[in-house]
Each structure stands twice: as structure tokens, then as C-alpha cells.
Amino acid sequence: MTTTLITGGNRGLGYEVARRLIGAGQAVWIGARDTAGGQEAAARLGARFVPLDVTDDASVKAAVATLEEQVGHLDVLINNAGILGEVAAPEDMTADQLRHVYDTNVFGLVRVTRAFLPLLRKGTDASVINITSGMGSFAMTQDPARVESQYTLAAYGSSKSAVTMLTTQYAKTIPDIRFNAVDPGQTATEFTGHVGQSVAEGAEGAVRLATLGPATPTGTLTDRAGVLPW
Template sequence: MTSKTVLITGANKSIGYETARQLGSQGYRVWLGSRDETRGRGAVERLVAEGHDVRLLVIDVTSDQSVQAAAARVREENESLDVLINNAGIAGGRDAPSLQSVEEIKTVYETNVFSPIRVTQAFLPLLKAAGQASIVMVSSGLGSLGWLSDPANPFYPVNILGYNSSKTALNGVTVSFAKELASEGIKVNAADPGYTATDFNGHSGYRTVEQAAAGIVWLATQGADGPTGGFFFEQTQVPW
């Protein structure tokens, strides 16, 4: 058990919710981030009923005002934050690259790329105060240029311009923060949860949310000698 704290965005359902449950089981105080207060409150009530220390944090990751207010809310109860998991994300459309509108791609990037930057920057003072913190960016194997350019890889045929490139960009964001924050003792890594059965893909994935969350939790709970600036699936490094 531990007295550490974690914030997970987009945690009212699916992988984020299960990540909250698993970290709660390890004794973490969980700030469950949810844009929708009603859904978030329901998720918190279920986890609290299981005996976990979970608090609702209403946060719209696409809004500067909402993110700043959320950071202030956490500061009211905690002097530091041990783990930040940027889990919130959207899929966008599946039109061919030549047909997907720039406006739709901008919307995907706002949530999948700019929002993790916004949230990370807002919570950095709390993460630095922890002394040895961890940031996990929930990416996707579809963001791996190595996999997407390999005809033998199962992801090769999946050519979704907005979503795939947003996760590639998020991987780049991961590297940038990892390089800057290494001297602060903050580890920054990206996690590929794998093709998981969630609302995100109409429950077509072959992996369970329990399996997906386990990889995120593993990265989030690495010790001082753990990796930073890496991209991992099932505790194995993934090519950028």
C-alpha cells in the first residue's frame, strides 16, 4: 500500500476507469478526471464502494480555464502529485487521408495532443513537489511509425490520418517532456494499451480493459531506476 496520489484524465469509463481501480487497489489516492460531472460522480461512487480512495475532478482537458481550475482543486487537498496519466482521447473519423477534413483533424489534435501538453504544464508544479513523479501518456500502437510502415505488422493497413498522426505527435511530446524533466526526477513515458474492447472501437478489440490498464499501471509505478522517454506495450519497448 502507498500514500501516493494520481490523476487520471478521461477516467469515468473503460481503460481510464480500470486504471483508477488498479491504482486504487495499490493504495493510491485517485483523482478521477471526467469532463461530465454526472458520469464522473457515478464512477467515483462505484470505486469508493469497492473501498478505494477516489475523488472526482471535473476537468475538460480542451479548456485552459477548466484545467487551471482542476489544478487549483487538487492543490486544495494535496501538496504534490505523484503520477499524472494523460488518458483522455478521441478517435475522430475514419475517412481516407485524402478525404478527412482539416477541421476534424484539428479537433482530434486538440484532445489527443494539445490537451496532454496543457494538463502536464498545469500540474507540473505539483509533480515537481512530489520529488520523484511519473507522467504516462496513453498513446497507441497506431502512433508507431515503425509499425505503421512495416507491411508485416498488423497495424499496417490501418491508415487513419487524424488519429494515427495525433498519437505519433503525442509520442514526440513524450520525448520532449522526458528530456526536460529528467533533471527534476520526473519520468515521462508513453503507453500503448493495445487493441482493447471499449466504446472507442465499438468493443471490437481483442484485449480486455484489465490487460490494457495493467501496462499503464506498470509504467506509472516504476521506481527511481525505471525508464523515461520510452514507448511501451506489455512492459516491452515499442519502436517510435
């Protein structure tokens, strides 16, 4: 049985991905900073919960120890935890505002990925799925036909550019694990103010990648419709 860990899996997109993967027969762990909310979500889903704050070394280390003890391996890691941060015009944005977003979206992803590599290497057809955004795509944010061009989110967008680039760098240098970035698109969750497509639609890209097994590619950027421009 495939064992999957989803960071930020207690609500929104992460919750829906967890629900779908459990339905596909996977053993899903959801990680979240909110212990009470995470435990409640896990109980509703039939998942297992592990406290996990991606911005905290000790929390990540403890989560690794828990999965090591309880399962002994990890097959799929979905780096879903992310924040929008304070929205400011680029000219008014401070380094601290940028750092706050990067702490979760970029540094948190790196922290979690590095810490779980040993367990992934004990898994079967191991893969890492990084939840990125079209807001981090140079092509999409400059295309008037795309909704991404209508927003100015310098901190969030640049953090997702970093997520996508990190994905390609991991893919190039770690051939025994598959690394892919997936854009859920503008999805109606609390994160977006409930604007956009359904959560079920937003989850499709990650669910597809998480269920490909040995057919999982590496180094790709996709959404539910296919390959995206960088």
C-alpha cells in the first residue's frame, strides 16, 4: 500500500487530495501545525495525523521520527503547505513580508524535503509533488488571456517561481526519486476567498501524479489539463 504524507493536509486543497488518495487505497498521513484541527480532519478522512510545522526544524524532525517508527518508509510526499502572506504593492513590499512567505512556501519545502529523503529512499516508486502556482510562471503572468496576469502578488508569486525551479533542480540531481511541480489553478478555497474552480477540480493534478506509481515522470510542471509554460 502506498504511504503518502501531505503537508497542510487538514483543509482546503490538501484535505481534498487526501480524501481522494484514501479513496484510491493509499495510506495517507496529514501534517499540520494546528494539532486539534489536524486530528479532527484525520478522523473525518480516515487518515493518520502527524504534527508538522514546516517552518520549524524540531517539528519536522519529530514528524520524520514518527513516520520512521510507525511506517518505516514514505512513498509520496506532497509539499502542499503554503501561505499567501500580506499582499503589498512591489514598491511597498518589505524584506520581512517577503521572508514571512518564503519561510513557509520555499524554506519549509526545502526543510521537509531534505528531512524526508531517507524515508523516501526506503519507499516504492518514491516521488515528491510540490504544489506550485501559475502565479510563479513568467509566461502565464504575462499572458493577458490567463487569469494569473490579472493579479500582482510579488511575494507569493516569486515564492512559487522558486518552488518550480527547486523542483527541477531536485529532479536533475536526485534520479532515484521523482520530483514534479503541479499547479492546482485558481481554486475556490479559503486561501483564494472561495474564488475559482471547484476544490475537486483543483485536486486533480496532484491526485493524478500521486497515483502513477512506476509511470511517474520527473521534472515536470503540469496542471490537470497538461504541461504548463515555465
